[in-house]
Amino acid sequence: MATLFLYLLVMLACMGLVNWSNQNNTKLGIYGAYVILIVVSIIRYDIGNDYSAYMEMIRFLSYKLENNIPLGVDGKEPLITILTYIFRGTAYPFLWVLGAHVIISIGFLYLAFEENDCHIMGIAILFISGLLFINWDQARQGVSISIIIYAIKYIKEKQLLKYVFFVFLAVMAHYSALLLLPFYFIDRxxxxxxxxxxxxxxxxxxxxxxxxxxxxxxxxxxxxxxxxxxxxxxxxxxxxxxxxxxxxxxxxxxxxxxxxxxxxxxxxxxxxxxxxxxxxxxxxxxxxxxxxxxxxxxxxxxxxxxxxxMEKSRIVMLAMVCGLFLFYVRDVITDTGTNGCVPYDTIFSENFPNYSRSRM
Incomplete structure (x- = not known):
């Protein structure tokens, strides 16, 4: 229950800050909301089923980079390699590398929400849909998903080169994004x-x-x-x-x-x-x-x-959102469907950095 309370508190605080910004015609609250999302994401520790796997992957990449060992297939996704190279000399490279992934992902979601004027509901759906948990668990694909969500605007605007650019940017994070290249023609x-x-x-x-x-x-x-x-x-x-x-x-x-x-x-x-x-x-x-x-x-x-x-669809869609919210609450309480993101823990706990929870 403590983790559920924390997640709901963060979600509502972010939505409240955005609402305050809208009422006072300023961007400060909106920026503050995304700073909170980023901070909560960066300071997490051992949150996500793949967290420990990422720790090992980044340590292995650091070892190869420091000893000039060819990366081979380990370098197929350039973003994590580049970030590991940048932060390889820090005490805990995995914290900075995973933190940078979160910053990039939330940054592109910010741009997408700004483009569609939907910061309040966008943040709410980010939580209750489970996309935030996917960003914490599947960090590389989380970045790719956020980039593609933003890049949709270029399909609508029929700007092929820009769409291709952002798809290949997403591929740098996770190669599966390459499958989205033909989706430029989906508007037809x-x-x-x-x-x-x-x-x-x-x-x-x-x-x-x-x-x-x-x-x-x-x-x-x-x-x-x-x-x-x-x-x-x-x-x-x-x-x-x-x-x-x-x-x-x-x-x-x-x-x-x-x-x-x-x-x-x-x-x-x-x-x-x-x-x-x-x-x-x-x-x-x-x-x-x-x-x-x-x-x-x-x-x-x-x-x-x-x-x-849209007024004609608001009641139906609110009912659907409420259903998603109830599933979200149930998942966090029972720790099912949360991609290993319950209970929440931080780098300030006694578990950091030597404890890793067992994964089923």
């Missing part, structure tokens, strides 16, 4: 909203009723030589519980509502969300494939505030 697809909604709900219902998609992806993944060994060792495909399947069905309702109410001019966001929803539902249990959908489904950072501003 006219959304068929009722078809999209029908597909999402049918898939969500099918997912809740059977394990068909789990077995499908298991057979596909284990037929690929690289993933054959990964599947058993790291549970890249796993049977998900009925409770989680019902959650996915609720997500399907949320995504369907957003798609239904988004204005026709927002075809980029509509198509992004539809593709992400289909991948997420079908890949439930196939974790690495499901992570691809994060680039698309987290466009809800922008689309939910847009729908909430």
């Amino acid at each position: 697809i006219k959304p068929q909203k009722f078809l999209y909604i029908g597909i999402i709900l049918v898939l969500a219902l099918s997912n809740a009723a059977t394990n068909f998609f789990v077995y499908l992806f298991e057979n596909v993944i284990t037929s690929v030589p690289y993933w054959e060994t990964k599947e058993t060792s790291y549970s890249y495909v796993q049977i998900v519980s009925l409770g989680y399947k019902l959650r996915i069905f609720f997500y399907g309702l949320v995504w369907s509502s957003i798609i239904y109410y988004l204005p026709d001019k927002e075809r980029v966001l509509t198509n992004f969300l539809f593709i992400g929803a289909v991948i997420f539902i079908m890949a439930s249990g196939a974790l690495n494939i499901m992570r691809i959908s994060f680039y698309m489904i987290f466009t809800t950072m922008i689309s939910i505030p847009i729908v909430l501003k």
